[in-house]
Amino acid sequence: MAKERVIYKKPESLTDVPFTYCWGCGHSMAHKLIAEIIDELDMREKVIAVAPVGCAVFAYDFWDFDVTEAAHGRAPVVATAIKRVHPDKFVFCYQGDGDLASIGMAETIHTANRGENISVIFINNTNYGMTGGQMAPTSLISQVTTTSPYGRDVKNAGYPIKMLELLSPLQGVKYLERVKLTDVPSIVKAKKAIKKAFVNQLTNVGFSMVEVLSACPANWKKDPVKANKWIDEEVSEYFPVGKIKDIT
Amino acid sequence: MTENIIIAGSGGQGVLTLGVYLARVGVKEGFNVTWLPSYGAEKRGGFSFCNVAVSDSEIYSPVIEEPDTIIVFDQRSLNTYAVMARKATTVIENSSLVKEDAAVAGTKIRIPASDMANDLRAAKVANIVIAGAYIAFKNIFKTQTAETVMTEMLGSKAGEMLEKNIAAFAGGMNYIKEKYRNRI
Amino acid sequence: MSEKELIKGNYAVVEAAIDAGCRFYAGYPITPQNEIPEYMSHMMPEAGGTFIQAESELISINLVFGAAAAGARAMTTSSSPGISLMQEGLSYMAGCELPAVIVNVMRGGPGLGNIQPSQADYFQAVKPGHGDYHMITLAPHNLNEMYDYTFGAFDLADRYRNPVIILADGLLGQLMENIELDRTKKPELLNAPKPWALTGARGRHGQRILSLLMQPGVLEKHNFKLKEKWDLITKNEQKFELTNMDSNPDYLIVAFGTVARVAKGTIQKASADGIKVGLFRPITLWPYPSEALKEAAKNVKKVFVFEMSLGQMVEDVKLALGDASKIEFYGRPGGGVPAAGELYEFIKKRVK
Structure with a gap:
């Protein structure tokens, strides 16, 4: 009988707690990719992460490294202070679109503008997931949400914010890339981008952010397959994937 | 001994600096001292004043209710603060900018500090002329302490500026010794 | 040094x-x-x-x-x-x-x-x-x-x-x-x-x-x-300071911060007129030194609470004393700093 061989195992940086996210939600995949990369870079013991307010507030149940919570929108500020106190540690924050692009807009922009040497993972699922699917600054034009029942009307709510394009001109910002998780090739690309953002911090390059277009089947009222299809056809039409800025 | 001083003028006349200077002289002579400035928006080009309290006992409120000395750099300041003068108050006026005719309670001292400073080609030292006058008239602080503190405060700006300050201070003292000979 | x-x-x-x-x-x-x-x-x-x-x-x-x-x-x-x-x-x-x-x-x-x-x-x-x-x-x-x-x-x-x-x-x-x-x-x-x-x-x-x-x-x-x-x-951690309490004062001022400092001048003025006033100054506002205040106020005829507000700490004074009947409040809101004489005038009108 052939000897058993490990071809896949749970990353060390994940706890034994199973993900509790909805079916087809992008958070589970994003959490796992981050844990894998931290293992690959052999830095679990020097990671300090900041969890957002939103669905991913429970990230600390799943990650087995140091994590603090932060008030809604304030994660990059908390991460900034941790990194300044411990410049030898690896500090990242993980934020949704309501957190990062709405209530935390000022925090995001000033942290980026100061060129803080931290990594930001920005999960864009075009709605407020945790609170039940309200319109976010990133909700698409005409997207139906619980607070835009007739579809997002730009006359009332303005246009969806492209955060990476907004941050791109800031001189403190070194690396911005938008990725999606809709199929295996795009997951491979997403992992590569997140790893690059993390390595940037380790090599003191400076502020890096990866935006992950992430499915929210429950609030989008779509099954996971259709949710991914919607990302491929509609969401990434408005929010194009790829490198937005790279001066590393 | 308690000496409560109100100093008032306009921004740029050295009102706050004169206050700090007298406060530091007081500290050097072993007194308790408080210095409370006007602060914030009003200090930018507008009205400027400070309270200096010097005492050999604990100073309670640094906000002066009953001034022993009122120093005014210009007419507007006199108009504002004359009302606080009592019989025992010394009112020192910069006569270059304060009209002769204003009657005040207490003892009135007039010295053309701005003109004397201009004669030294250093308009900024008008406050030091006043300092000399104050020290000479009130006789609370030793002249030598006042001179030491002046040198300390000017620090790196010593040289020509120190000379002008010393001249201004001496000018103020001598003016009082001459004009108010019978009063000191 | x-x-x-x-x-x-x-x-x-x-x-x-x-x-x-x-x-x-x-x-x-x-x-x-x-x-x-x-x-x-x-x-x-x-x-x-x-x-x-x-x-x-x-x-x-x-x-x-x-x-x-x-x-x-x-x-x-x-x-x-x-x-x-x-x-x-x-x-x-x-x-x-x-x-x-x-x-x-x-x-x-x-x-x-x-x-x-x-x-x-x-x-x-x-x-x-x-x-x-x-x-x-x-x-x-x-x-x-x-x-x-x-x-x-x-x-x-x-x-x-x-x-x-x-x-x-x-x-x-x-x-x-x-x-x-x-x-x-x-x-x-x-x-x-x-x-x-x-x-x-x-x-x-x-x-x-x-x-x-x-x-x-x-x-x-x-x-x-x-x-x-x-x-x-x-x-x-309760901390407070008592002033002029050895004189067995008939009246007590409760004030903190700047107002407490001004009130010390008030006590001096009152004392010159033969009116004995003590001061209870809470140093910790939380935790509020309620028991100590109660003790200090035990034998006084009136408790004067002075603040630079419309009356905030006075609520804690009332809670501490459990009886508001002898409390008199005077406050200066909106940036007003009371003078020692001003506080004394307030007291003088309310003492016999």
Whole structure:
């Protein structure tokens, strides 16, 4: 009988707690990719992460490294202070679109503008997931949400914010890339981008952010397959994937 | 001994600096001292004043209710603060900018500090002329302490500026010794 | 070695923080406390610490949150409207049990108000933002205390893992006074281990700093645990000062901070007229020294509560005494600083 061989195992940086996210939600995949990369870079013991307010507030149940919570929108500020106190540690924050692009807009922009040497993972699922699917600054034009029942009307709510394009001109910002998780090739690309953002911090390059277009089947009222299809056809039409800025 | 001083003028006349200077002289002579400035928006080009309290006992409120000395750099300041003068108050006026005719309670001292400073080609030292006058008239602080503190405060700006300050201070003292000979 | 220095109140705060081992400061400009971030921007880099000019008070307090979570001695300072913006972060810090020192150099309100001295943030210091929590609140009344209380606040914060507020006002911030600095004093808990701090999960599982406790009952338990801490602080940390109580006064003034200082002048004036007045000055506004106040007020005919507000601490005085009938309140809101004579006139009209 052939000897058993490990071809896949749970990353060390994940706890034994199973993900509790909805079916087809992008958070589970994003959490796992981050844990894998931290293992690959052999830095679990020097990671300090900041969890957002939103669905991913429970990230600390799943990650087995140091994590603090932060008030809604304030994660990059908390991460900034941790990194300044411990410049030898690896500090990242993980934020949704309501957190990062709405209530935390000022925090995001000033942290980026100061060129803080931290990594930001920005999960864009075009709605407020945790609170039940309200319109976010990133909700698409005409997207139906619980607070835009007739579809997002730009006359009332303005246009969806492209955060990476907004941050791109800031001189403190070194690396911005938008990725999606809709199929295996795009997951491979997403992992590569997140790893690059993390390595940037380790090599003191400076502020890096990866935006992950992430499915929210429950609030989008779509099954996971259709949710991914919607990302491929509609969401990434408005929010194009790829490198937005790279001066590393 | 308690000496409560109100100093008032306009921004740029050295009102706050004169206050700090007298406060530091007081500290050097072993007194308790408080210095409370006007602060914030009003200090930018507008009205400027400070309270200096010097005492050999604990100073309670640094906000002066009953001034022993009122120093005014210009007419507007006199108009504002004359009302606080009592019989025992010394009112020192910069006569270059304060009209002769204003009657005040207490003892009135007039010295053309701005003109004397201009004669030294250093308009900024008008406050030091006043300092000399104050020290000479009130006789609370030793002249030598006042001179030491002046040198300390000017620090790196010593040289020509120190000379002008010393001249201004001496000018103020001598003016009082001459004009108010019978009063000191 | 002790030295006598003429120092500005806002500078005394900076000197104290540096001496206490504070190595992280974030602040946003607002009058009348601007000398603190200005002086700090010189002093903190010299001390090898981090100075960040925050882009808002929200950013200030959340930087302090992060620094505290990382185990640093951290401080921010502001004035009334800025402290309002910080209340969110303060509630999180209390919930997460993070130590830090926050200095409020109070100004007149409400709204933008003015920049004159005020005590109208008593409520937002001792009865603060959302959720059940308390912050140790210290009220200096001279510049020695601006230094001493700020210095001591860092140990208090670390001892109880809780934010500590220094409640000063524009007068104390802007005032210069000669003070005796004891530079030999060492902070007690500066090098005490902080096993809860986030420093990387070296040889252990990851640990968390959080206030979110969603499971039913868990948050309730957490609150009861916090209550044990509040009870301990209430038992251990009440501080107050009595003035002229040896004279068996007929009347008692209750005042804190700047007003207490003015009231000492009032007592002197009253005494010259043969009216015996004592002063009870709470130093900790939370925990409020209620029992001590009750004791001090036991034999007096009237209790005069003076504040630079429309009456905030007076509520705690009423709670402490349990009987409002002998309390007389006089307050100056919106930036007014009462004079010793003014307070004496108020008393004189109400005593026989």
